[in-house]
Amino acid sequence: MPPRRIIIRNQTAEANLFARRTFIAFCGVVVVLLVLLANVYTLQVQSFEKYQTRSNSNRIKLLPVAPNRGLIYDRNGVLLADNKPVFSLEIIAEDVEDIKSSIEQVSKLLNISAERQSKFFKSMKRKRRFKPVELHSRLSDQQVALFSVNQHKFPGIFVNARLKRYYPFAELTTHTLGYVARINRKDANKLKISGKSENYAATYAIGRLGIERYYEDMLHGTIGHQEVEINNRGRVIRTLNYTPPVPGKDLTLTLDIELQMIAKRALSGKRGAVVAMDPRTGGILAMYSNPSYDGNLFVHGISTKNYKKLLQSKDLPLINRSVQGYPPASTVKPFLALTGLEENIVTPSTEIFDPGWYKLKGLPNKYRDWKPSGHGIVNLTKAIEQSCNIYFYDLAFKLGITKISTMMERFGFGERTGLDIHEESKGIMPSVAWKRARYNQPWYTGETLSVGIGQSFWTVTPLQLTQALTTLVNRGERKIPHLLKANSELIIESSGNAYHQITPTVYEPQAPLKLKNDHHWDTVLKAMHNTVQKFGATANKPFRGSTYDASGKTGSAQVARIKQDERYDAKSTSENKRDNAMFIAFAPFNKPEIVIAVAIENVAKGGGATNAAPVARQIMDQYFGNRVITSQISSIKHQVPTAIAMTSREAG
Structure with missing residues (x-):
């Protein structure tokens, strides 16, 4: 049996090994501590503001207050x-x-x-x-x-x-x-x-x-x-x-809510619009489109059923008719008469014979007057008083479309008025260039004749009519229609006292429309005065007995074409093809305080004098003090593109 080996341990070597390992471990601990201290220093000292902000954002929240x-x-x-x-x-x-x-x-x-x-x-x-x-x-x-x-x-x-x-x-x-x-x-x-x-x-x-x-x-x-x-x-x-x-x-708006109420009552059961304006300032006194709808439905979110009902209504209540286009019909005859005077095409005494029709040389078509038998001998004043189409066919032919459109654009037709709402339409002021751009077709003389009585492609908004009439009664001084009268804000002083600071709205004056002869303003305005005040004139009957001195011009716009040998019959014509009734007015004659434009769609009987003029009369009665009794006002408070027309058929 071999002898047993005895291993003798080297205590010194083991001690040295342990010492080395201990030193290495100690160094590792020191390094880790140094890293931790460095990190703590970075977090607590160098990045204190950054992390303090983050901490606060977790603890503090900013809530918006409407x-x-x-x-x-x-x-x-x-x-x-x-x-x-x-x-x-x-x-x-x-x-x-x-x-x-x-x-x-x-x-x-x-x-x-x-x-x-x-x-x-x-x-x-x-x-x-x-x-x-x-x-x-x-x-x-x-x-x-x-x-x-x-x-x-x-x-x-x-x-x-x-x-x-x-x-x-x-x-x-x-x-x-x-x-x-x-x-x-x-x-x-x-x-x-x-x-x-x-x-x-x-x-x-x-x-x-x-x-x-x-x-x-x-x-x-x-x-x-x-x-x-x-x-x-x-x-x-x-x-x-x-x-x-x-x-x-x-x-604070320029609107008068009582005039709004009268407009609503006057347009009850009709489709149309009324715009009334103060010609001295351009402030809108009334602007109502009928039928309308309740804006409160949209505040809380309108239901699908109610919105569908508004969209599908044949009366189109969502459309603001006061700023949408209509054929102006005879309401623009005073502006055309002024153009004829300014261009020396006619004088106040220029006369023509009206047999009831007008023909262009070499063409078979007859352009008819609203009065089949004609008006006989007429001058410019009588042509406006009686709304004689033949006179204005002849005047338009002599002027030509370029001179007409140029002057009408100076009155603001074909452009937005600048009213402080976004929904305003420009309307259409036709011209040779406009038709070429729109239809790529030439302009025809027959279209000029239709423009002469406010038909053809010509469309205006009731608001544009009030602005143009304001320029006319101000003898060229132009006003921008506006709804805002003043604004106010709550001011709180350091003492704790509070008051409302009112800031009236100031509107810049517009460049005036100047004529070669200022007497032309008087000629046209006096003719409009006769249209209301003279017995037998087209707008005399609706204003009989009024206590104020009003002036105006009627209009009836054809919205559907009829054949040469046919006569218009409202009873046999479908509702959407019946004539529109138009009327413009101002009062008093010497110092106008109010101008009005009225448009009523598809009237069953009569024209501007029968349907639109009485609406203007009611508004003027209210404005000039013939107030509706309080109980009637209270009851109102609690109820709370057009087809191209070619001719005109009746007076104004």
Whole structure:
């Protein structure tokens, strides 16, 4: 058996190895500690502000506060657009023990539909349990009162109030004021592009049409902020700071709501529009389009059923007829007469014989007068008084379309007036260049004759007629039609006193329309005066007995072509092909305070004198003090492209 080997351990070597390993481990620990200390220094010293800000952003949140929208008043201080409290029923789920049972009970109490209950449970799944979820919006006063009495039975359920736009006069002001509606994706993109999205962070509605849209920046105001402290679940613990929003500016319009009411009553059952303006300032006194619709429907989001009803209505209530084009018919004869005088084509004493028809040399077609037997010998004044078509066929032929269109453009026809709403149409002032660009066709002389009585391709808006008439009665002084009279904002002084600072709107004067002979203004205006005041003239009958000195011009526009050997018969003509009735007027004659344009579509009988002039008479009666009795006004308050025409058939 071999001898056993005995291994003797080297204690010194082992001690040295252990010492080396200990030293290496110690060095590693030191390095790690140094790295940790360096990191702590970086976090706590060098990057303190950066991480402090991040920490605060996790702990402190900035909540936007929506400003109150500015109010809108008429010229006499009557409120036209208000911010009305709307009450909604909301629930915080974590504060309700049995959510399903509570919903059933409160729904039974307030008669809340199963559809709303279903929407609530869907919404609740998408929100945190400590945040309120809406069960019912727009509670009635009765529902609010009923719930208030029983609120102690429903912990975690409460009524919340918000301000939403409200239009007290409903459809009476919609086409002028417009309305606000929910901000959609298109609106949000526009706000983002314009750099305004931050100011709308807490806003749910934006101006959609009319004044509400045009003056959106003034009406909206400036957003405020609420600085709050939140916990790790997002719950608000306390408010640290509050910056109040700046409310939107209140607007005062030139509109007179009582004139609006009279316009609505006068147009009852008719399709048409009325525009009344103060020729001294250009302020719009009344602008009403009938039929209209209730803008309040859009504030809370119009239902598909109601919107479809508006779209499919044969009366087209969504169209603002006061700024849409109509053939002007004989209402433009005074402007054509002025053109003839200015171009030395006619004089006040120039006469022609009217046999009841007019023919171009070498052509078989007859252009007829509204009076089959004709007017006999007529001069310029009589031609306007009696609305003689033959005189103006002849005048248009001698002038030519170029001279006509050039002068009419100086009166503003074919261009937007500059009114402070976006929905205005330009109308059409035809010319040789216009027809070539539009149809790639030459201009024909027969079309010039039709233009001479306000037909053919020519279309004007009632607003354009009031602006042109204003220029006429001001003898060339031009005014820009406008709705805004003044704006006001709430000023809070350092002492705590508050007051409204009112800023009247100032409009720049426009370049006047100058004539070679200023007497031409008088000739045309006196003829319009005779049209109303002279017995037997076309507009005399509607204004008999008036206490003010009115002047005007009637018009009847054909909207469907008839054959040479046919006569127009309204009874046998379908409604949409019947004539339109037109009328323009101003008063008093010497110092005009009001100009009016009226357009009524597809009248069943008569023309401008029978249908449109009485509407202007009612508005002027109201304006000059022949007031409708209070009970009638109160009852009104609580009710709260055209076919090419070729000829004209009756007086004015």
